[in-house]
Amino acid sequence: xxxxxxxxxxxxxxxxxxxxxxxxxxxxxxxxxxxxxxxxxxxxxxxxxxxxxxxxxxxxxxxxxxxxxxxxxxxxxxxxxxxxxxxxxxxxxxxxxxxxxxxxxxxxxxxxxxxxxxxxxxxxxxxxxxxxxxxxxxxxxxxxxxxxxxxxxxxxxxxxxxxxxxxxxxxxxxxxxxxxxxxxxxxxxxxxxxxxxxxxxxxxxxxxxxxxxxxxxxxxxxxxxxxxxxxxxxxxxxxxxxxxxxxxxxxxxxxxxxxxxxxxxxxxxxxxxx
Numbered sequence: 001x002x003x004x005x006x007x008x009x010x011x012x013x014x015x016x017x018x019x020x021x022x023x024x025x026x027x028x029x030x031x032x033x034x035x036x037x038x039x040x041x042x043x044x045x046x047x048x049x050x051x052x053x054x055x056x057x058x059x060x061x062x063x064x065x066x067x068x069x070x071x072x073x074x075x076x077x078x079x080x081x082x083x084x085x086x087x088x089x090x091x092x093x094x095x096x097x098x099x100x101x102x103x104x105x106x107x108x109x110x111x112x113x114x115x116x117x118x119x120x121x122x123x124x125x126x127x128x129x130x131x132x133x134x135x136x137x138x139x140x141x142x143x144x145x146x147x148x149x150x151x152x153x154x155x156x157x158x159x160x161x162x163x164x165x166x167x168x169x170x171x172x173x174x175x176x177x178x179x180x181x182x183x184x185x186x187x188x189x190x191x192x193x194x195x196x197x198x199x200x201x202x203x204x205x206x207x208x209x210x211x212x213x214x215x216x217x218x219x220x221x222x223x224x225x226x227x228x229x230x231x232x233x234x235x236x237x238x239x240x241x242x243x244x245x246x247x248x249x250x251x252x253x254x255x256x257x258x259x260x261x262x263x264x265x266x267x268x269x270x271x272x273x274x
Contacts, residue, residue, distance in 0.1 A: 012169070012171045013053065017050045020047055021077055022069075028041070062080065072104065081112040092115055097110075099124075117158055122161050132182075132219075171189065172190070173189075175187065180215070189267075192267060196240040204243060206241075250262050
């Protein structure tokens with residue numbers, strides 16, 4: 001893939017939103033492989049990401065629903081798919097859903113998208129349905145119901161499989177990085193302020209990549225570290241890199257007004273440091 005940091009007028013410029021739908025308390029010691037002596041609260045936020053423009057509506061990840069919330073004792077503030085209505089998007093308007101990986105908090109609610117094509121990496125489906133899932137440690141972040149829901153969409157001919165980097169439309173690109181899971185993919189989007197990278201769980205927090213200190217759930221640590229370099233090379237600047245679970249996203253980007261939940265506009269310039 002050719003890296004081009006020019007904001008090209010010929011490419012569509014999409015609007016991109018991070019929609020928070022749940023959160024959970026965590027300690028700093030839970031979020032890094034290499035620990036120091038400083039511990040304290042470091043909560044984790046759950047997001048889906050909406051991409052709009054040029055006559056297309058794309059959802060990156062689909063979050064989790066009441067089923068996983070109940071089975072894992074997690075608090076769901078609101079359904080991420082229903083939340084789209086507040087942004088003027090009906091579930092049937094979503095033409096494509098890019099699933100970055102099949103962990104329980106990223107791949108639920110597929111039944112709420114009636115027409116969307118589901119985009120996923122071959123390696124992720126192979127990992128989530130193959131022999132690795134015989135190991136309790138490796139399968140604990142997956143929901144068998146969510147994986148089965150994806151397989152049902154395969155039989156409905158609504159799943160598009162990808163191997164490596166790919167392009168959905170001019171200005172929307174899937175980037176295979178692996179690491180956190182075998183088939184983890186990020187998404188690069190062309191906006192009015194340049195190319196941004198939605199990292200999903202390639203980096204849960206800004207600090208994971210800034211300190212080169214990975215989140216402790218990883219299928220391949222070497223691939224995770226290589227993914228940091230790859231994605232930072234594809235982002236126009238560090239301010240164009242968006243981690244998957246960091247509360248700072250809601251502080252660094254302008255929040256949307258008039259919606260009953262927290263959502264940030266990632267295609268607008270970052271806010272001045274407070």
